[in-house]
Amino acid sequence: MPAFSAATTYSRAVGYFTSTSLALYARGIEQFVARGGSMRLIASPHLDEGDIADISHGYSVREVIARATIRELEGIENDRVLDGLGQVGRLIADGHLDIKLAFVVRDNRIGIYHEKIGVFRDEYGDLVAFTGSSNETLGGLVANFESVEVYRGWTQSDGARALRLESDFEELWADRTPMLSVEPFPDIARERLIEIGRERPNAVLTAREDALEHRPTVVTEPRRLAPPATLAPREYQRSAVEKWLRNRGRGFLAMATGTGKTKTALFAATAVGNVLREREQPLILLILAPLQHLVDQWIADVQAFGVTPIPVYESSTRWVPLVEDQIAQARLGQRPIVALIATNASFAGSKFQEILNRLTLPLMVIADEAHNLGSPQYRASLPANAIFRLGLSATPERWHDEIGTHELFEYFGPIVFELGLGEAIEMGALCRYTYHPRLIELNAQETELYTDLTTKIARCIAAGESPDDADPNSPLGFLLRERAGVTGHATGKLAALRLDLETHRSDWFQLIYCAEGTRPTPQGEERGPNQLAEVMRLAGKELGISAHQYISQTSRSDRKVLLRRFASGNDLQALVAMRCLDEGVDIPDAQIGYLLASSSNPRQFVQRRGRLLRRAEGKDRAEIFDYLAVPKSGAPIDFDVERTLLIREIERANEFGKLSENYGETLDTLRPLRDKYHLMDL
Template identity: 30%
Template sequence: MLLSDVILKKEYRSFTDDIVNSFYLPLLKRANLYQRAVGFFSSSALIELSFGLTELLKNGGKIQLIASPRLQEDDIIAIEKGYEERKSVIEKAIMTSFSEPKNYFEAERLSILANLIADGRLDIKIALLEENGILGIYHEKLGLIYDYSGNCVVFTGSLNETSTAFSHNYETIDVFCSWTEDADRVSVKCKAFNSLWNNEVKKMEILDFPIIAKEKLQSYKKETIDFELDNKEYPKTESVPTPHYEPSFTKGFQLHDYQKEYPQIENVSTPQYGPSFPKGFQLHDYQVGAINEWERHGFRGIFDMATGTGKTYTGLGAVSRLSEILNHELAVIVVCPYQHLVEQWVEDILKFNMKPIIGYSGSSQKDWKQKLDGAVRDHKLKVKNKRFFCFICTNATFTSEFVQSTIQKVKGNVLLVIDEAHNFGSTKLSSMLSEKFSYRLALSATLERHNDTEGTEKLLNYFGSKCIEYSLERAINEKKLTPYKYFPIIVTLSENELEAYTVLSNEINKCIIVGKNGKNKLSEKGERIALKRARLVAAAVSKLEMLKEKIRPYIKDSFLLVYCGAASLLNEAADYTEVDEDEIRQIDAVTRMLGDELNMKVSQFTSKEDVEEREILKREFEQGENLQALIAIKCLDEGVNIPKIKVAFILASTTNPKEYIQRRGRVLRLSKGKDYAEIYDFVTIPRALDEVSSLTHGDMKKDLSLIRNELKRVEEFSRIAMNTMESDQVIQEIKEAYGLNEEIMVDDSL
């Protein structure tokens, strides 16, 4: 966090510049020492001095203030002729300079200064100019702002600390920076102030601030500080140009690459190199415990944490811990399944003072390959401040020949962080888990792979043991996620859909083979047919009319999500999941129904929208005025974070516990004003329940595969819902119809 990160103008004028937001706030946010000569002392001068001090307060910074007493002619004559003691005259002059605060903001600002004095972080001295017994006025207007690295910004000019300086008077200040061609001038000003402060200037007398005046200032002290005071009193305005803050990036990095996608980089503070925690940021105890456990296991392990409980922050905290221990001699490789998840990671990586190289086919960093190659070279040669780098990419990019060959060139410490690590249990991705990575971290809400114990075992063998298991139920109980009401909605297949379902089920039964572990599994052909059957169930036509019925009570509400399609698989060679034609037909039909028939403000949210379009949609959705509902395919799987979702209508869900548990977790993220979430889960069964009793034993058996798969999800969702009794009633109706009450529910995904 350096002063040199701030782009400053040479001159600021109060009528054309927002001096508070563009000068004081960004600088004092990075400062540890503020030296100020303000001219005459007064309480209004103190108030104007306080702009930005909440940021200095957070940094643990200090203030040194020099002021001159506002002496009247009678006071000067009395001192010169010795009629009164100098001390009492000065005390009286300072005390008469206090005036009571006129409003909330003035009262709060005096309280901030009182707190600083009480903490020993504000020191005030009084300056008197005297030559041959004649008193003069010390009225220099000078400011010096330092950061922890010794950088200094000096400003001088006509800006008076008076109650009208920022708003009514026409004031100007000139600015000089120690890291520019003004370095000599800055040095002179620094020495001049310090000489004055230490009472080393001839014809000047520096006196301690009177105790009685300190006591007066202490009378304004409040126990709590409003840290948003500056933002409240001086909000940024569009009409006033404000500079942005430009961190110093790694070799070859162009800031505009980030600014296109990440305007919030303006608020990122960056050390010279290496990650660090954001100012004021604290992890929860369970997150710290996970990192401690990871360290105890030699910086290898698994964070098994429910969606929405802070896996990313815990992972970045682990990266920061290891990097600090290794003196920032570390290469970090972060891998995510989808490009949209990469983008979300980048937002958080920036907060941790890292400047990631972003690698995937549509990356805004068009030269990311050159950046990665250069970063690996600098790391290998241990170039100063270049011994740390962070590269983030998709699964597909990670498996590319270029990335694999480049990573092999890395010498020294390498940390591999895999998000949604269950994907790496597959044959292709698990082959990329090289011994090259001395440090390893896997993140997943559900590490165990569905119907793939061999793949799960590969992950456990490579990453090590679980350092934390933080379940969704625990997260809700500990108020890290929102509680929810669950409403399973029964829908049935049409006659044609049921016929097709039966045919596909018969074909699947012919594709059962014995796996290596002796258990039955589907052949590749069988898996393709099963996927086709799952798509048929996901796109059941009866869901549309049922959706129209269930969404009517919310027709005027906002923060709604309709989730379509759930049957496509992640292509390991692609950066995003392609959408099936059945899913497109369903989402288009839902969009027409809600938008045209019900006149709701809706928008699709799919992989067709690029990053910029998605960000616009998210902002509109969060505002809740121009966009009531998002109609999405895959967005919950891809890790898109939209906390404001309050009501979700899930039209399609897979049989994979990993996927439907993750989707539920994404609806439960905390958000202001969201006391609980509501989930409408469209549960597909082959036929109406009142028809089941007339089925033959053989026909009923054909239904059970779908029934069991749906019931597993419904029972899991119902288990910790707020309205368990209500949702359990639906479960019992299905079980009674199919005679499953006495049967132990077994895994039957075929």
């Protein structure tokens, strides 16, 4: 204000200008204008992604800028903003203000003009020049932490610097600065501002105090990724990030479920953001997750690192405008990071792919449970322009899909860091556990169906097909699923489960995993009962355990409520799941698990074990019950075929048992089966 009160000219070049900043020095401007003072302003236009693309494709720069500038002036309803624009319009109409717009043009790319210099001159020819970090905004002038260097033209030490800044401005105004394009303010926008000035003739911004009344609405610079003060990376997480960075920001982290892959990935993204910050480049962070509830969990984690991400799922009308707007801000230097968290389905959709294909900013992709992206549709959608690529998975290899596995490693890179379950337990990242395998003999009807299916499977194997790499949609794949259904729904499992639940009927934090679908029956007969319904009746009605089902049809809002009730430790004792509570669901309080489903997919049982081994306050160990169905003794089944099929079950049980606190129990339970089928070497 003192400078305005004495000056006759003011020249300002700044990245960002808002008309409401005039309120801060309104009294000074009154005196400035009364002496016939004139202002020249150079600022950056507000170009969105479409504007930049049009300029890059050869459209008239002036037309694009005119369109962008008038767009900024349309639809404004805030009286305070309109008052400021009205004052700008009156200054233009009275010949006291001239405006030009500047932006960077280099290598066919459009960037933001981000310099900040200013020059005052008075009627005697003295000048004051300044340069610094603050924009010509309320936040830049009042609320933010900024630094400004001021040079007085009449002193020997400052004079040369002050004249240099003035010369820099004159070069800018004349559009003679290399790599910059300085365009006149569009006539159509100039007329619109003058019109606003006429519409609001009585709007007077007379006091600095008036501007300060609105300080809570000042928007400061968007935050960068930074871990919360209470979170420090563990040594193995630091090592994982370092190894990933050494591999040029490419690769998989094959870390056991529950060891903090999410936090490790965000530490990596923070490191990348810091590097790009030194280069004055933004980061577009794209996080992919297979399911919506995992997106919701990632949102909470990213927010803890100081950035509010955009969820990309459901209706594109909700997220497309936000994504486009934030990317445009990043391109213009106004946003250091854009965080997008998408479900795999929305990521592969045409709307999001169109945005990715236009993206030229530094892009980092984090893929949670990355093995899910190995299908032809998803891997074809992975952005080739991603500079940094991080795959997360306890088991990166896709089961029975060598091509998909190979393509994922081609895209993300090799496994750069591996933390197995045993090592994680040993170092205390996961809790210790006991394992109790239960061998359940099929009844007569189940054995008959099991034998019939096994005979058909044997014919497929004899014809050259392999159960290890069978197509799930092939006849062999169908037979294998039906056979797994027989063992998974074995009636004897409910009796064994009853005995184990009775010993824990007063305990909390229990998970029960049920077999999928309904119990298989001979062809032509009605399908058998649903195991989940049977378990709910057993646990809830017969044993009095407070339990609730948790299935794919459970809504996202209901899932959050159920997990909150479960974690309270005084409301819900057990969750009964079918095809849920596997990948990514964070329930560290779970202590006791019952595995009725007998999937031989290693990923499923690794995920389920991982759910139970996460550390939590007051939890020092977990307990796992695993129900393994075997044919009735003496069943007429081809020995070699049955041996081949049982290998998976025994390997799974042995894998669970060898890291447990009671491995001897597993060996004792499995010894008769291993001896009978000559599998003692497993």
